[in-house]
Amino acid sequence: MSVPETTTLSTLERGLAVLEYICEHGPANAKRIARDLGLRQGTCYHILRTLAVSGHVARQPDGQYEPGPHAYWVARQIQKRVAVVPELSVILARLHNVTGGETSYITRWQDGAAILQHYLAGTQATNVGKLEVGFGGDLHARASSKAIIALLPGDQVEALFKGVKLAQLTSATITDYEELLVELAQIRRQGYAMDREEFAEGVQCVASGFVSPDGTPAGAYTVSVPTIRFAKLKPTLVAAVVEAAAMATRFLAGKRPVDAVTAGRHHPGQP
Template sequence: MTRTKGKRGATQEVNTIQSVERAIKILEYLCRGSSSLSELSRELGLHKSTAFGLLQTLAKHNYVHQEINTGRYRLGYRVLALGGAFLEHCDLREIVSPYLQQLLDEHGETVHLVIMDDGQVVYVDKIDSPQSIRMVSRIGRRLPAHCTGVGKAILAYLPEEKVQAIVKKRGLPRFTANTITTWEELCAELARIRDEGVSYDREEIEDGLRCVAAPIIGYGQYPVGAISVSGPASRMTEEKMSNIAGSLKMVVKEISRQIGAGVEPNASPHLDIKIRS
């Protein structure tokens, strides 16, 4: 039996089945790579006979596969089927929408949700600031990645070879005096973003416009999108952007948790989460 917190903070008792919890732990452990029975039982604190029985049950239903030559265990193809079914019915905008409203209510500036497509960022959802002077944008708009807060937030968590391919195809064109235009500058900026978990656009694509953004990290620690809060430089002071950054990091952490970032295998292909029109 597991104790959890209810909506009002009261402790509630939740009935759980120990064998199911252990099976889930095995699947999550195998997300890191293949494992022998001894390694798995030791790392998870399970008796070998218990671990073996659970592995055999999972293997029977193709959630686990045992390699013939080595005897090691790895995830089976049925796990991919479950992930595919989730992604088929996952609407990122539906998940993110209440968080966009939360950010707007808290900071009063225009908020966006973007994804990356063919090396550019695409705006797929937004809520406009109620203030008369605000960022002008539209859903479906495409912008370069290297000079936008959302674009840099996504680039920072892509494999380096993919970033190189995007830069080779799209280049690093200048839009303002603050635009990053060299590979060395971009690499330094992406390293800073990975270190801080948040990206800034300080009038890099348009004079007078500032933005704070953070990536949404999905399964396999792959960036599936980004959220930004944008506004005129006159209101987006360094202090305000710092406050927004704190809010954004908490928001994307929760969204990332919901879409599966809690599992961290060594590598994962790009998983396209649907954006329904």
């Protein structure tokens, strides 16, 4: 990985890259960090000194650097923002299990963003690029966000998308507003959403949204699998995410989530 040295706020960019490197690969010394990030050694030492003063990294007696106390504080604050209610985590674990260990996600709807809160990687983990905990973008291309947005009133959907350029992430990405509205209408009818390689090539997803007691969308459960296996598994995956969403809706309404397992197939917005 090489870090550009001549970009807007390049010093900040390089500092963040060094911090991320230490968090992922540390402990590491300055020479190794500079080499792997493509930085001048003097620049790297200057960044490390700054990070050490702020408490984001800590220098060990052997000259290696590890995350410092302030880095752990930042991590705790982030974790608080994406923390999942234990009962919803149990539903996620069930979804993971009933799909045979496929990669399963829970997403939260917050302030107009579908934020990935947590996921359980499958035994045949799928590579979905930039999709990591905390990601909340590309609402038009993700099964989870489409499942959630389909539960919004029409005026809110219009406010989110009308006149907004929809990024072409793959050849299958929906980039036309009217086409997206048709897709959302279908999602509302069937109770689940699909991502047919719209977010990342080679990966397909199915998701179902769950709602708060007042009927507003609260989040979604999603499962992703490689395209080569999706067609065969689709019926099982659809049933599993719809069940998970129904369980979450019942829990948020103050009812026993397990009742949804034996109550038959539910639309995610139903109690």
